[in-house]
Amino acid sequence: MGYHTFDAAKASKLEDAARRYRYISREELLWALDVNGTETVADLGSGTGFYTDDVAPQVESVYGVDLQAEMHEQYREKGLPENVELVESDVVDLPFDDDTLDAAFSTMTYHEFASEQALEEIARVVRPNGRLVVADWSADGDGEAGPPLEERYDGDAVVTELRDVGFEIEFWATRRETFLVVGVLNA
Template structure:
């Protein structure tokens, strides 16, 4: 059973990764919880700001949001302060969620332990979806269909990840794990009515699907 943590209480959710059995569902190249401290480094904002994400998501201040691969909640919490809607922090690793919970979160954040491929959210229930630095960790692209299912009509899905470019080797995962925005747009196309993408800078790309 997936687990949703609300203010320290564990509540059963839909089927997903079993607690403590991360290896079954997680990709072998998943960013490990042992390095979670790096995810809380404020220097990350110099590479990708909250303003940039809020703009890409087109947040007006009332939308619900699901953050896929939320880690310790670095971006989740900051974006939750930009909206009155519920914000779901979906993370497969219980250790990451524990750190997020212990660090605190805005009252509109819900922590959810789940595999991307088995999102424990109702169909057409959220306005926005976000994946920051998680696309390259996913074991396959089946999860994109799951994201499309939980988005409301007109919902917006934003993916930001590391460019597969030899000019971007200073940061991010190994080059063979990366994608181009063109490849991600192609993967999104069967599930969304409108797709687009571009390079954000020398390190990052963005791909967007609108349901």
């Protein structure tokens, strides 16, 4: 689908903790990632690093992947944790070797990059038994927040798409406005 990317001019909205945690909390994200401190992880569509900052203290290293240099500039101004490396890239062409990542996650950005090519690329860079966590706006929502309904996916579609590229679904749930899917790459 990949309709559009978030407007970097509105990036300050990405730092609104009360609003962001309403849709996926730090605790829920960390539970889904199931990290122990030794992992290399990528935040796909990292923006200003709101969730990257939550994950960074819990892992060895994090790549903040975003297509927009302006988002990285704002993240640098905010201050980067020492173990975060910013990577300007589209998800369909990640600059990582095969099996580089222990996990990857996407918070409210899946609808911006979702395609067979992007998912195959994620499966290429995540190691066998590595995790992919996707939290995004649900097509089953009411559309009061987030992108228009026609730009969203429903959880069933995401589950099918992840299975098609080799992920076994460990958990998935649909909520009022969002869904959460946790996949583990088949060995």
